[in-house]
Amino acid sequence: MKAYDPHEIEPRLQLQWQESGLYTVDETSDKPRKYVLEMFPYPSGDIHMGHVSNYTYGDVVARYSRMRGFNVLHPMGWDAFGLPAENAAIKHHSHPAKWTYDNIDTQRASFKRMGYSYDWDRTVVACDPEYYRWGQWIFLEFWRRGLVERRNSPVNWCDDCGTVLANEQVIDGRCWRCDSEVQKRDLTQWYYKITDYAEELLADLDQLTGWPENVKQQQANWIGKSEGANVDFALVPLAETRSPLASDCEIGGDVVPPISCPAESGSGPQASGTNSDREVITVFTTRADTLFGCSFFVVGPEYEGLAALVAGTPNEADVLAFAEEARKVSAVERAQGDREKHGIFTGRYVVNPVNGEQVPVWVADYVVADYGTGAVMAVPCGDQRDFDFARKYDLPIIPIILSEDDPLYEQLKDQQGRVVTQVDWTEAYGAEGVLVQSGPYTGMKGGKHSPAEAAIVAALEAAGTGKRTTEYRLRDWLISRQRYWGNPIPAIHCPQCGVVPVPEEDLPVRLPEDIDLAAGETLATHAGFANTTCPVCGGPAKRETDTMDTFTCSSWYYMRYCDPHNVHAPFASDRVNAWMPVDQYIGGIEHAILHLLYSRFFTKVLRDAGMLDFDEPFTNLLCQGMVLDAHGEVMSKSKGNVVSPEEMIQDYGADAVRAAMLFMGPPDKEKLWNDDIVPSMMKFLNRVWRIVHDLVGKAGDDTLFDPQADASDVHTLAMAMKRERHRVVGKVTDDFDRNNFNTALAAIMELTNAVASFLRLRPADHRMACQTGGPLCQDVAETLVKLIAPIAPHMADELWQTVLGQSGSVHEQPWPEYDPEQAKADEVEIAVQLSGKVKARIMVAADADEDAAVAAAKEAVEAQLAGKTIVKQIYVPGRLVNIVAK
């Protein structure tokens, strides 16, 4: 027997697989198709343990699927545009392409060394003009469909990266890439109008039954749908303002005079002050039911009409100064949720449309600028933020929604007028409750989506002062970047014709290669690139010099894999429709929002463009957990705790590294790396290697079972091995179907243990005659090799081809069959419980009926049953007998 030597076996088989084109997809095959995909890597350097984890899972799924009879598409490529390449180029006075392609070469070699079964003919590299050309084409298609917009607005600017960022790339006010503080700047930028798809992106999450719940939850949070209403508050003209100073701005006195309301006047909410000639400030609210509790009104410091609003008021200068200061607060500081609130009275009033009350308008820093209308109605009774603000500035808190258990409810439930009660609460009442002091709605149930909310919105709509609306937290996707190493935006700025698209036949707009980034050159300063002619009028014009966010590249690469060499289009629809959606997608949880949301968006747009016949790109999603060091710390160069896959392969071989990664735990959980695990897997593979050799050595031996010798033991263990063979195939099949790689491997170990027991118990000098012994050994050996083939593909193929002497590769073999009947034992051990406590264990026939099992069980616990009456007995076949006795 040759010793197991992964360093000899692995490179040899990798070459054999490559030369035979084992993993090249055959588009003409009539097998059912399966698309197995892992998120493509960014070529940042050599691979790390996170890559090993991700791509090993994908490779096991791909290899297992092939053996299950699928025609499997399993491609690999690189997400090759991005800032690190540019920084490296500046540092080394070279070109980003060099750094990128060098790293791709390194990674490709490592992936091959890991034995991953990719179809390398389909590789997509995002910075290849043959790929990014079609990213530009898709940009133009989005433009044609009205989904591209260029607009000026406050954007996130990262100074260290020298570019703007999408909302999704700002984490707690910091840049996702370099962690430096993000500033707000007013800039004209390019957007993809993802908000047009907000509703569908949210609603279709329900279709994604193969996605982890937390990812769907994160996307739903990010989209952030709120159903409510826009309500118009009419501005009281300055001339009619009755109380000009901030200090008297409360609704005067303790008792507000009774207001007219439908119960008295017979009409809907008073539309007082909503004449068309009056200026209106609109607010968005999900709690229209609390309108009667509105005691002030707030606009944010960024509110557009602020200057006009305060023009001519006594406090104009102070208000503008306050707003200016508030705007300067950094995003990082603002990201802290429980900041102290600050505000100032504007001197103006608006009219509450439900009751005609005039309420003071404040400017405060707790109003979010780009959500809703940038203005809110304040109901301190029902909203904690308004409550805090009211307390700080001594503004009225009018109880209008209460729990029925509240003593105050008894006092107020029949209150006719409007008592401005300064309640002694310590916090707002945010829950559902019953309305009081709310005109005709008093006594109705209030809360989000409550009857009172519906009734009040309906009345506002009837009166023309309100409208049902849905707001989303999702913002449009800012796709332009002020960087070189990205996909150029195919647009031209013509002084005559404005901003015009680059004609399709002129694609791709190529990145100039002769650029000196180290000297500070940019696309904008590169004359050869920036200067062009207008495709409409032919006059001199400037090229757009922003590039696209790299996430635009990763939003459709999985479609390109289906038709990677197409020179006429991004892809042929029939090819993509034949493979997609991706059956199993695997990647890191950090893309729960960014990449996965953008990809879903692209899919829906291209579907609407008639290019795709499916709604969602990824049917099943597996988000792998991070690989951490033994102490649960993230591996990083600065901490010096990085485990190198390359070193592990050198020491133990790729198969052992793969097995170790799979065995560490469930794929979606964090994995704590332990240095002992790879050698122990090497040990296990060695054991399999020897066992298969041993079994094959016995396979030709038709004298295996000698009834003259200790036949009972040998026969018993042979039968146990056979049962285990069937049971384990069932278990492994089930586990692979559910991506439970760790327990699949554990089950394979159990089979090897059964085989080892069998082999050990048969001393070499036993010569036995049996018809079935040899074939059983051969069958078990083949089965074991097939089961382990997806996990340790090199060793399995070597055993298959040389030790088992089979032709072809094990990776083309059908997955082993199993017979559940044969997995059953004749006799099983069951537990005997007394009132749920295990008291004994007995052997019974596997098919024992209840009477037999219970009788045997009683015998086993006879002593403990003495003097007791049996109340109940439960028999779970193959498991236990539970006797309840008093």
Add this chain to the structure above:
RNA sequence: GCCCGGGUGGCGGAAUGGCAGACGCGGAGGUCUCAAAAACCUCUACCUUCGGGUGUGUGGGUUCGACUCCCACCCCGGGCACCA
């Protein structure tokens, strides 16, 4: 604050409401060996007066039976967050 996960031996982790701790690591002892390595074997949750008792974050509940289901709480990880 809201929304997801999770809490099981010394460690990683197993358990369709049915014998908790599969499988592996580590540890102890042994076989083989001149010796070591490798390989193989046995043991390995805790307490115990050796009868048994206790154990899956805590406290209740449902059930013949709960790691699993329900209620309340504690702790850890993640996401969202002055989003009206």
